[in-house]
Each structure stands twice: as C-alpha cells, then as structure tokens.
Amino acid sequence: MIEPDLKEVVDLAGELGYELSREDAANRFDQLRAHRDYAFFVAVRDGEVVGWIQVNRDADSLLLGSRGDVAALVVDQRFRSSGIGKLLLERAEAWALEQGLRVLRVRSSVRREAAHRFYLREGYALLKTGHTFQKILVP
Numbered sequence: 001m002i003e004p005d006l007k008e009v010v011d012l013a014g015e016l017g018y019e020l021s022r023e024d025a026a027n028r029f030d031q032l033r034a035h036r037d038y039a040f041f042v043a044v045r046d047g048e049v050v051g052w053i054q055v056n057r058d059a060d061s062l063l064l065g066s067r068g069d070v071a072a073l074v075v076d077q078r079f080r081s082s083g084i085g086k087l088l089l090e091r092a093e094a095w096a097l098e099q100g101l102r103v104l105r106v107r108s109s110v111r112r113e114a115a116h117r118f119y120l121r122e123g124y125a126l127l128k129t130g131h132t133f134q135k136i137l138v139p
Helices: 003-016 020-034 084-098 113-121
Strands: 038-045 047-059 065-074 104-106
Touching: 003 020, 003 047, 003 065, 020 065, 038 084, 047 084, 065 084, 084 104
Parallel strands: 065 104
Antiparallel strands: 038 047, 047 065
C-alpha cells in the first residue's frame, strides 16, 4: 500500500462499520509498516483500490504457539463474490507461510454470515464462538 491508497482504504473500512480518519489511518499505517510482524495488501482494479487485507503475527502465549491473524479483510461491496477476497486471503496465507507460521486465524462478527460462508469455502474451520469484551481505559 502507498500513501495515495489511504483514502480508499479508509472508505472501505467504513463498509465494515469502522469510522477512521485518514490521519489516524496514516499514523497507524506508519507504525505498522515499520514492523515485520504486520503486512498489508491491497487489491487494485482499473487503478482503484477495491479491497484490502491486514495480517499480523500474533504474539506467542503459553497456551498457543506462533500463529497469524487476519486483522481485517474488506472488499468493496460492488466487487464481492468476484474472487478478490480469495486472492487477498491467499496472499495473506503466503505471507504467513513466509513468516514460518502454520496457523492463520480469522475472527468475524456473528452477524457477518456471508463472510462466514466465504471462510468456510476457503478451507477455514469454525473453531469456536465467543464474546469480545472491551473497556475504555481512562488515565
């Protein structure tokens, strides 16, 4: 990804319900691209960004060994079911293998049923369902 792609990346993030300013995206991207544990790939069609994926190397834990995590995958709604998501996922899988990772995980909201069908078609198995809790910390 390059700087001019950020506007389109931010717009596509909005399709998933994430409000993100271009400035925040630029700052986060600058931080992420400095580390080899993160990768970001875009799909371009006729000069337009029509999808993107971010894949991370998750930190090892006592319970789980090395693994990758698809942090985000979005394809412009006009181009869904056209193979773009599959290509982006395949690129993320290749990156994970290049990093020596043998497991790639994806978390998906329970309401994204089309995404669930997509991941199952691509060979991913439903591992578990759960809840995600968050607390905003105020210093």
